[in-house]
Amino acid sequence: MAKKSKMSPMLKEVVSQIFRKPATQKYPEVKPKIPEGFRGRQIFNIDLCISCGLCARDCSAKAIEMVDVEGKNRPLFHLDLCIFCYQCAESCPRNAIKSSKAFELASTDKSDLVVKPNKSEEGE
Numbered sequence: 001m002a003k004k005s006k007m008s009p010m011l012k013e014v015v016s017q018i019f020r021k022p023a024t025q026k027y028p029e030v031k032p033k034i035p036e037g038f039r040g041r042q043i044f045n046i047d048l049c050i051s052c053g054l055c056a057r058d059c060s061a062k063a064i065e066m067v068d069v070e071g072k073n074r075p076l077f078h079l080d081l082c083i084f085c086y087q088c089a090e091s092c093p094r095n096a097i098k099s100s101k102a103f104e105l106a107s108t109d110k111s112d113l114v115v116k117p118n119k120s121e122e123g124e
């Protein structure tokens with residue numbers, strides 16, 4: 001009696017994977033859709049800031065340095081230390097710190113990872 005041919009489970013899996021949609025995206029050619037509430041690079045609005053320093057005090061990663069800008073203390077963000085928890089924004093009484101959707105922060109130049117408080121970036 002002729003044996004009934006059966007597809008092995010492994011071959012079945014291989015065949016099913018061939019027709020499945022890829023799990024990965026073609027980044028960076030295809031940009032990902034950034035979800036609402038994503039916590040990317042900080043946007044600091046110097047016009048709202050009252051120099052209280054609460055953001056720096058509450059940053060557990062010590063990623064905020066208060067620096068002098070025209071005689072007033074303003075937060076400077078060190079993104080190489082930042083863990084993007086956004087406690088700084090929670091602590092700010094003036095909503096001067098907001099998150100952006102900017103996530104492509106990799107750089108070979110460490111100075112790119114510094115968000116200076118020298119201009120208002122609101123609306124970026």
Ligand code: SF4
Nearest residue numbers: 059082083085086088
């Ligand atoms: S997001 Fe978190 S770690 Fe980054 S600067 Fe704000 S408080 Fe610090």
Ligand code: SF4
Nearest residue numbers: 049050052053055092
């Ligand atoms: S907590 Fe807000 S108002 Fe206070 S220094 Fe930081 S950014 Fe400015």
